[in-house]
Structures are given as C-alpha cells and as structure tokens.
Amino acid sequence: MRVPTLSGPTHPPAPIRSLAASIDVLVNFLREGAKGRGTMILTGAGVSVDSGIRAYRGKDGSYTVNKERQPIFYGQFVEHEAYRRRYWAQLGEGVKYEEFNVPPCDSCGGSMKPKVVFFGESLSPEVREDSKRLVREASQVLVIGSELATFSAYSLVKQKREEGGQLGLVNVGRCRGDPDFNWRIGWEGGAGDILPAAAKILAQDEGRAGIKEEVDLMLRSGKVKKISGTRATT
DSSP states (O other), X not given: OOOOOOOSSOOOOOOOOOHHHHHHHHHHHHHHHHHTTOEEEEEOGGGGGGGTOOOSSSXXXXXXXXXXXXXXOHHHHHHOHHHHHHHHHTTSTTOOGGGOOOOBOTTTSSBOOOSSXXXXXXXXXXXXXXXXXXXXXXXXXXXXXXXXXXXXXXHHHHHHHXXXXXXXXXXXXXXXXXXXXXXXXXXXXXXXHHHHHHHHHHHTTOOSTTHHHHHHHHHHHOOOOOOTTOOOXX
C-alpha cells in the first residue's frame, strides 16, 4: 500500500498570469456559472495551506519534506489496535498512544472510526453517486488546491470533460488533470491570495442588502457560513 502520487513527465505549465489577471479569470468563470446551473467546487488539501495546515504533496508538503512519513492506511486502522491508538492519540497534545484507550462506538459497540476516508479505503456508494450527481447538475467544475492524485477525485474532472462542461483550476503545482482544464491559475498566488479578492468582487454583484457586509465579516473573521437565501453547489 502506498500514498497516491503523480509520476511520469510533467505537463507543460499553463501561462503565468499576474495576481490581478488570475483574479479576473476566476471571477469571470464564476459569473458564467451563475448564469447557468452553478459551479461545482472540488477542494483539496492545498486550500488549507494558508491556514497553517500543511498539504500532502507539492512544495513543502508533508510527504515532500519527509519522504519516510507514512499515513495510517484503512486496513491498518481496522485490523490493528495499535494503529487505532496511534491515530486517536495524535489528536491530543502530549498523549502517548501506548497508553490511549480507543473509545467504543455508541451505536454498534465496535472501535470508533472517524468520519473520514483513509488512504486505501473506498468511497461509499452513496458518496460516489452524490458526487457524480453534483458534477452532472452543475454547468462547470472548479478545482482548488488539489493535484487530483487519487482517481476518485480525478474521475469527477473526467466526467465533466466528457459532458462538455467548462473546467477551471487554482493550484500552485502540477495536477493530474492539467490537460483537461480550460484554464488554470495559481503560479502567481494560490488560493489564499486569489479567493478572498474574488469573493469581494463577486459580493458587489449581489443586489440584495447585506450580502457585501456578510462576506466582509467572513473574510475578516475566518468563519465561513452559507449566506441565507443563496444557492450553493459545492
């Protein structure tokens, strides 16, 4: 079992745009989506880098900096108590996993498992079908902060390409789906530089009172919520 990574020759890089030009590209793309059936947004670990959460791959990623680092795989977590202890203990500061007791599930009495998809674990049929439905119903797809190294994510991009929809990418490094996208930005500013500026511009498009103020509050506080009365396809 290994962590999915990109291999083989890199794709030719997209044209390098200035930060201002990158913001314009994204704003225009989202405006076009709003005229149709909306934009389905797929985010990866890179979207959280500016919050201090290191990405998996790419520049300064966990697996780039430490080649020996290995995550806990699904089979390890399910089959071995020691791995379950290690997983849960790492969430608490100063906790030794040898001394940690894994709590039982309140519903079935078995070992508690977090509601995440481990490396080596399959998506549930419900999640897979729901993801395909969201892609199908949207006019276009925007990928932010992902190399699409896992096929479950990449397959959604392929689906929208086969359906004939538009595809956009915001990412600082190479991506498995580079040839599939209609445009990409991120070489001169990643998600943390581009998204807040785009959100401020798009807030001006809203004719309803209070929208701009709500967006400004979220950008200042860092606490994001769905704005009442808006339609979200994410």
